[in-house]
Each structure stands twice: as structure tokens, then as C-alpha cells.
Amino acid sequence: MTEMKNDQTPQIIKVAGGKPKHPMHEMFNMFLGNHAATMACLVLSIIVTATLIGPLIYTTDPFEMVWAPFTPPGHDGFILGTDYLGRDLLAGILNGGRVSLTIGLVAAAMSVFIGITVGALAGYYRGFAEEILMRITEFFQVLPTLLFSMVIVALFGATLVVVTIAIGIVSWTAVARITRSEFLRIRELEYVTASRSAGASHFILITKVILPNALPPIIVQAALMVGSAILFEAGLAFLGLSDPNVVSWGQIIGSNRPYILDASYTVTIPGLAIFITVLSISLIGDGLNDALNPKLRQR
Amino acid sequence: MNFVKQVAVRIAYAVALLLAVVVLNFVLIHIAPGDIADTIAGDMGGATEEVMAKIRSDYGLDKPFFVQLGLYISNVVQLDFGYSFFFNTPVTSLIAERLPATLLLVFTAQLLALVVGVILGVISAKKPNGLFSHFVTLLALFGYSAPVFWTGIMLLIGLSLLMPLFPVAGMMDARLIEASIWKQWLDILHHLFLPAVTLASIFLALYSRLCRASMLEVLGADYIRTARAKGLTEREVVYKHALKNSMGPVVTLAGLQFSAVVSGAVLVETVFSWPGLGTLALQSILARDTPTILGILFFSALVVIVGNLLTDLALRLIDPRIRTGNK
Numbered sequence: 001m002t003e004m005k006n007d008q009t010p011q012i013i014k015v016a017g018g019k020p021k022h023p024m025h026e027m028f029n030m031f032l033g034n035h036a037a038t039m040a041c042l043v044l045s046i047i048v049t050a051t052l053i054g055p056l057i058y059t060t061d062p063f064e065m066v067w068a069p070f071t072p073p074g075h076d077g078f079i080l081g082t083d084y085l086g087r088d089l090l091a092g093i094l095n096g097g098r099v100s101l102t103i104g105l106v107a108a109a110m111s112v113f114i115g116i117t118v119g120a121l122a123g124y125y126r127g128f129a130e131e132i133l134m135r136i137t138e139f140f141q142v143l144p145t146l147l148f149s150m151v152i153v154a155l156f157g158a159t160l161v162v163v164t165i166a167i168g169i170v171s172w173t174a175v176a177r178i179t180r181s182e183f184l185r186i187r188e189l190e191y192v193t194a195s196r197s198a199g200a201s202h203f204i205l206i207t208k209v210i211l212p213n214a215l216p217p218i219i220v221q222a223a224l225m226v227g228s229a230i231l232f233e234a235g236l237a238f239l240g241l242s243d244p245n246v247v248s249w250g251q252i253i254g255s256n257r258p259y260i261l262d263a264s265y266t267v268t269i270p271g272l273a274i275f276i277t278v279l280s281i282s283l284i285g286d287g288l289n290d291a292l293n294p295k296l297r298q299r
Numbered sequence: 300m301n302f303v304k305q306v307a308v309r310i311a312y313a314v315a316l317l318l319a320v321v322v323l324n325f326v327l328i329h330i331a332p333g334d335i336a337d338t339i340a341g342d343m344g345g346a347t348e349e350v351m352a353k354i355r356s357d358y359g360l361d362k363p364f365f366v367q368l369g370l371y372i373s374n375v376v377q378l379d380f381g382y383s384f385f386f387n388t389p390v391t392s393l394i395a396e397r398l399p400a401t402l403l404l405v406f407t408a409q410l411l412a413l414v415v416g417v418i419l420g421v422i423s424a425k426k427p428n429g430l431f432s433h434f435v436t437l438l439a440l441f442g443y444s445a446p447v448f449w450t451g452i453m454l455l456i457g458l459s460l461l462m463p464l465f466p467v468a469g470m471m472d473a474r475l476i477e478a479s480i481w482k483q484w485l486d487i488l489h490h491l492f493l494p495a496v497t498l499a500s501i502f503l504a505l506y507s508r509l510c511r512a513s514m515l516e517v518l519g520a521d522y523i524r525t526a527r528a529k530g531l532t533e534r535e536v537v538y539k540h541a542l543k544n545s546m547g548p549v550v551t552l553a554g555l556q557f558s559a560v561v562s563g564a565v566l567v568e569t570v571f572s573w574p575g576l577g578t579l580a581l582q583s584i585l586a587r588d589t590p591t592i593l594g595i596l597f598f599s600a601l602v603v604i605v606g607n608l609l610t611d612l613a614l615r616l617i618d619p620r621i622r623t624g625n626k
Contacts, residue, residue: 143596150565264456
């Protein structure tokens with residue numbers, strides 16, 4: 001973000017008090033003004049901290065059978081109880097969260113990268129390149145994403161890397177569309193023409209002139225992508241198509257599903273964990289949207 | 300005439316997309332580790348190199364890549380997706396058996412989400428800061444933050460196990476096999492309710508939110524002020540003028556969501572043991588039954604493409620500007 005300042009002189013907004021305010025500052029204030037988003041940030045940082053540090057403090061192995069199966073939460077010293085094999089659910093949630101969040105983040109980063117590349121090239125070069133790239137995008141929109149990922153995981157094996165790639169490779173189409181439409185709009189603006197006539201190369205125009213100005217809606221979409229990637233991973237893991245050597249939230253739900261009559265908490269609790277995490281991310285996305293696209297605020 | 304031509308172009312384009320799916324399928328089989336010969340040999344409990352070579356030449360696996368691709372495409376055109384060794388049936392008949400259940404689920408859920416989503420969106424747009432509007436916003440947040448399979452399990456626990464209002468699994472009670480067709484349909488609807496509501500919950504959220512935003516925008520337009528000024532009742536303004544004009548974006552979004560609905564259906568079918576393509580996909584993936592998996596990928600893409608075509612037609616019906624082609 002600091003690099004951006006050098007390229008495009010930030011607008012200085014005069015406020016009533018006479019003190020100039022930097023746009024980033026204003027954006028930050030607007031985000032903080034959205035109480036739901038601020039709360040969500042707090043909740044999400046608690047979840048992230050818990051999954052990062054939790055397993056170091058609470059060292060029970062999530063795969064080890066430590067007690068009688070179906071011990072309800074709060075009994076015999078097990079805060080969240082045990083599952084159908086007598087494994088500690090709290091250990092599962094803490095360790096599983098790390099996996100779910102990591103896959104969600106990496107897969108989302110991957111799809112944002114693919115989406116920006118495809119969208120930027122299509123929107124910048126137009127013509128034949130745009131035609132081909134947008135056809136490819138449409139092709140990926142027609143394939144049911146989850147089924148396609150299931151096929152990839154089935155053919156290439158259920159490892160963390162394959163699962164992450166399988167999610168990232170199917171979910172970039174929305175980012176590509178947004179990036180392209182932003183590029184189509186911005187490339188016609190005067191400052192782009194000015195940079196071009198000043199001799200900026202295509203690469204500079206794409207990455208340093210147009211992209212920074214196209215970023216706000218992409219950032220919002222990227223935030224939402226992290227949430228949907230987490231849901232996606234949970235879905236695959238629920239179906240049993242995740243790395244069998246690691247715990248994840250979806251996988252806990254999937255493996256405990258046959259026993260919902262005996263112990264519904266083994267399904268309810270990991271589901272709540274996913275729900276609260278994704279909800280926080282959605283709220284943060286909404287807050288970013290309000291802060292970054294002030295024009296859209298009076299909806 | 301123009302209309303017919305446009306539709307023809309759309310259909311030709313859809314066929315090209317399907318062809319691309321077929322090519323992708325073939326490439327996937329090709330680059331994936333292991334081939335049919337390995338699968339068959341695995342089923343036989345091992346085979347010598349000569350037998351493997353025999354199997355490979357029987358299935359044409361020793362021919363050049365493009366010859367094999369041509370053969371595969373010509374088979375697919377004849378709706379031949381090969382033979383499932385796991386289910387001991389041709390893939391096409393296996394899929395034909397399961398497809399109607401998925402179609403029923405997918406289209407019911409889409410329709411339910413659209414109708415309820417639009418109703419909620421319109422009501423909340425009439426009073427954007429009212430209590431109901433906040434409730435709709437909350438519902439929307441729940442809809443796209445909760446994992447759909449978890450929503451399904453929660454509904455299952457609540458409404459099938461604790462309060463036995465709906466059946467736990469399947470599509471029809473096996474005891475009704477002799478009953479009249481009406482009784483059977485009633486039973487299917489009874490089984491359909493929970494899966495359809497579960498699947499619709501995600502999209503309901505999206506549609507109600509977009510419909511609300513789109514309605515609010517339209518309600519601020521000049522022609523709405525004109526309609527009010529000429530003395531139309533609020534009901535006429537909202538439902539005849541505003542609603543029709545705000546439906547465009549919602550229907551477009553619904554069209555774009557078809558592939559997501561089919562994806563969601565895989566999870567929902569698994570939760571409710573709904574006998575559709577999704578449960579079949581999972582079974583065949585766990586059994587490493589590649590021909591069936593690829594056949595399902597093809598047919599699910601077909602469902603999405605047909606859904607997109609229908610959306611396109613619906614949009615043309617709603618918006619005359621698209622129909623005449625001058626946007």
C-alpha cells in the first residue's frame with residue numbers, strides 16, 4: 001500500500017476543521033464506524049489466535065482416543081466432549097481450525113491471483129485476447145465447482161496441496177469478471193492515456209496505473225472469497241474428500257454425521273465454528289465495501 | 300425472426316461449451332495417474348504385462364492421443380459414456396436413472412429461492428429501515444455464512460428426529476410402490492421439502508439481498524415518481540412498475556448461480572440420501588469409478604447450460620430491450 005502513494009498522489013481532503021486528512025485514514029475511520037465489521041474483526045482475530053496458539057497450549061492429539069465415546073460437553077473434564085471414537089472434540093476444533101483457515105486463505109489467494117491475471121489481461125488488451133479469456137471464464141462458470149473439485153481430488157489424490165489447488169482453480173471467475181469490468185472502465189480514463197503518452201509500458205500501465213485503482217471492488221471480493229473457500233473446503237471434507245491425515249472442521253462433521261442421534265453436539269459445534277468464522281469474514285467484507293466504495297453506501 | 304436467430308446462436312454456443320467439457324473430461328482421464336487397464340487389473344486382483352497390453356489394445360488405449368479423443372467424442376455424441384465396472388451398468392443408464400431426482404431438487408430449490416427471495420426483498424425495500432428489513436438482512440447473512448450441509452443436518456435433527464414432521468432420508472417410501480400416482484407424488488413432495496429448503500437457503504439470501512437493493516434503486520427513479528404523481532395506488536406502483544423493472548438483475552444472478560446450485564445439491568443430496576447425481580458422484584468417486592464420474596460431470600454441466608438458456612429466455616421475456624437487441 002505504501003508503494004501506491006508514490007505513483008498516485010493521494011488526494012488531500014480538506015475537512016471543516018482545516019486539518020488535511022489522508023484518504024486511507026478516512027477509509028479506516030469509516031470501517032471502524034461500521035460496528036458490525038469492527039466486532040467481526042475482533043471475533044475473527046480471537047478465532048485465528050485460538051487456532052494458531054491453541055494447539056500449543058492444549059496439546060491433546062486430535063486423533064488419539066482419550067476417553068469414553070460420546071462424553072457430552074463439560075463432563076469428565078472435556079470442555080466440548082468426545083466424539084464417536086472417544087477423541088477430544090476441543091482438540092479437533094483447535095487443530096481443525098488451523099487447517100480450514102489455512103486452506104481457505106491459500107486457495108482464496110490463488111483464485112484471486114488467477115482472477116486478477118485473467119481479468120486484467122482481458123480488460124487491458126481487449127479484442128481477441130479478451131474473447132478467448134472470457135470464453136475460458138464462462139467455461140469455468142458452467143462446470144459445477146464442487147463436482148469439478150471432487151473429480152480433481154478423486155483423480156489426483158486427497159492431499160492438502162491437491163485440495164487447495166482444486167478449490168483455487170475453480171473459484172476465480174467472479175474476480176476475473178470484476179477485474180475485467182474495472183479495467184474496461186479505467187483504461188479509458190484520462191490519467192491512463194496520459195501515462196501511456198508519457199511512454200509507460202504495457203506492464204507498468206497494467207500493474208502500476210490501472211490495477212491500484214481497480215483494487216477496491218477486488219479487495220471486497222477477495223475478502224468474501226476467503227469465506228467461500230472455507231465453506232468449500234468444509235464441503236469437500238464433509239464428503240470425505242480431504243487429506244485423511246489432518247483434522248478439519250468439515251471433516252469432523254462428516255465423520256460424526258452417522259451419530260447425530262447419540263451426540264448432536266459433535267456436528268453442531270464444528271458447524272458453529274465454520275459459521276461464525278465465515279460470518280465474521282462476510283461482515284468484514286461488507287465493512288470494507290462500505291469503506292472502499294463510499295458511493296454505494298446510500299443503498 | 301430476430302428472436303429465433305438469437306436463440307439459435309445461444310444454443311450453438313451451448314453445444315460448443317458442452318464439447319469443451321467433453322474435451323476437458325478426456326484430458327483429465329489422460330493426465331490422471333492410472334488408466335482403465337489398471338482399474339480392471341485391480342478388480343481381477345492383478346494381471347501380467349501381456350494381459351494389461353491386451354486390455355489396453357481392446358480399449359484403444361494404445362492409439363495416438365487425438366484418435367482416442369475423436370473416439371471418445373463420437374461415443375459421447377451417441378450418449379455412450381462407457382461402462383461402470385463398479386455398478387455393472389452402462390454409465391448412461393445409471394445417470395438417466397438418477398438425473399430426474401437431481402433436476403427436481405435443483406429446479407425446486409431455485410424456484411423456491413427466487414420466489415421467497417423476491418417477496419422478502421420487496422417487503423424489506425418498502426421499509427428499508429424497518430424491523431422486517433433488518434430481519435431479512437440477518438437471514439441473508441445466515442444464508443451465505445452457514446455451510447449448507449450443516450444447515451441440512453440441523454434441520455434434519457430438528458424437524459425429522461426431534462419432531463418427526465418430515466422423513467429422514469430418501470425420495471419415496473418404498474411401501475408406496477403399489478399406491479396411486481397422486482399418493483406417490485405427495486410422498487415425494489414430503490421428502491423433497493427439507494432438501495429443497497436447505498438448498499434454497501443459500502440462494503434465498505443472495506436473491507433477497509439483491510432484490511432489496513435493486514428495488515430501492517428503482518423506487519428512486521423518475522418514472523416511479525411519475526407513476527405516484529398520476530395517482531396510482533402504492534400497490535400498483537410497487538408490484539406493477541417497480542417490481543418488473545427490478546427483476547432483471549435478480550434473474551441474471553439466478554442464472555449465474557446455476558452451477559453453484561448444482562454444487563450445493565451434491566452436499567444436500569448426501570445429507571438427505573436423495574437418490575440423485577450428487578450421491579452417485581460421491582459413490583463413484585469413493586469407488587474410483589472414473590467413467591461414471593466423468594459422465595456425471597458432463598451431465599451436471601448440461602444441467603447448468605440448460606438452466607442458463609432458460610434464464611436467458613426468461614430475461615428476454617421480462618426485458619424487451621434485450622429481446623429487440625438494442626440495449
